Amino acid sequence: MKELTIQQKKVLQCIKFYIKKTGFPPTRADICRELGFKSPNAAESHLRALEKKGYITIENGASRGINLTENSAEKSQTIPVIGLVAAGSPTLADENIEKHIPYQESLFLSEFDYFLRVKGLSMKDAGIMEDDLVAIKKTSEVRNGDIVVARIDDEVTLKYFQSSGDQIKLIPANDDFEEIYINKETEGFFIEGKSVGLVREN
Amino acid sequence: MKELTIQQKKVLQCIKFYIKKTGFPPTRADICRELGFKSPNAAESHLRALEKKGYITIENGASRGINLTENSAEKSQTIPVIGLVAAGSPTLADENIEKHIPYQESLFLSEFDYFLRVKGLSMKDAGIMEDDLVAIKKTSEVRNGDIVVARIDDEVTLKYFQSSGDQIKLIPANDDFEEIYINKETEGFFIEGKSVGLVREN
DNA sequence: ATTTATACTGTATATATATTCAGTATAATT
């Protein structure tokens, strides 16, 4: 996928916005109105550049005959899947992203930022199995009983959250695993987010 | 939402299909071509009827100015959620449908027909908890180890499938529950489908 | 040094398109 110039990006954004707003693509004149061009040929040539670079297709002769290609259309509608590796934090950096899957607005009750691919069986009694995708909302506001993504230095785990006074307990849902105790002296402790849903691909 | 006539449904389907195929809505002439009408006014009057009934909006004067309303856009993209009640089969009949949730094409690897709302903990060791939504594909072709929706008379259950010779075993994933044995004398036994995925709403 | 891409204005025009008007006919509603 060839890089776009700043102006070409603006035109592509304009097309996406127009479709979202109206349900159909803009005319050359519409693009000029939105972006302040005074000649329809300004829009025309940008469209041909976008076509040449593969971001749109144009049906010749058809009014509003602009079609966003999969490549350019998908980007705004996918959610990243991040691998839970023992050492390494689940950030949205490119190198940690396993893949993208199509986003679905109201699949879960609350919004979420990414899927975490679960490794190991430390939460099996909570019905969270190896390779499940846990929907994570990035937040540090968590309550007792929430299933949280916690980071201690470079180690990232998924556990039940339980705080009482100054002490925090991270509780696994599996008798074979140990509870983890956190206190104010513990360094490098951080709540990355909490689970708001789960998806399993059989 | 007012009911549509057969012809109006066809026109609405035609619009949806055209948008999916091309990325932009059809003209009156396009609709005529797809549905065999000989006058653009045939399309025009159907569009005005669809507008009046709230399925689309039309931007007057704009070419291809058809916009599917939220109501009509969702319908083809939702999947039913069916409650698993101890007595009663999970059919797609209206009275058994709990709600619809937005459908997402490639969420799971294989296609599925409905979500089954799980009651009870008979599959807890398989990570299937109360109120989980299990994605069910309607089929009777199942293999050993598949998690299946089985019906015995009016009773419907979710269990592991295991067949050997003439005998079929339905195995729970919970020591508190008993295995169920099926043989050729057993009447009213039927495999409704199998699990191809799971969604949990926290 | 020449070509190609970017980034526009400005004018012109063939045609794609929405939309109105005039009919015909059947079924449903008031």
Added chain:
DNA sequence: AATTATACTGAATATATATACAGTATAAAT
């Protein structure tokens, strides 16, 4: 019995729209 909705054909037309052509100017690539 009169009106309204459905379901079209067929013709006409104003205008919305894509698109080509003629320029100007700068930056990048070959």
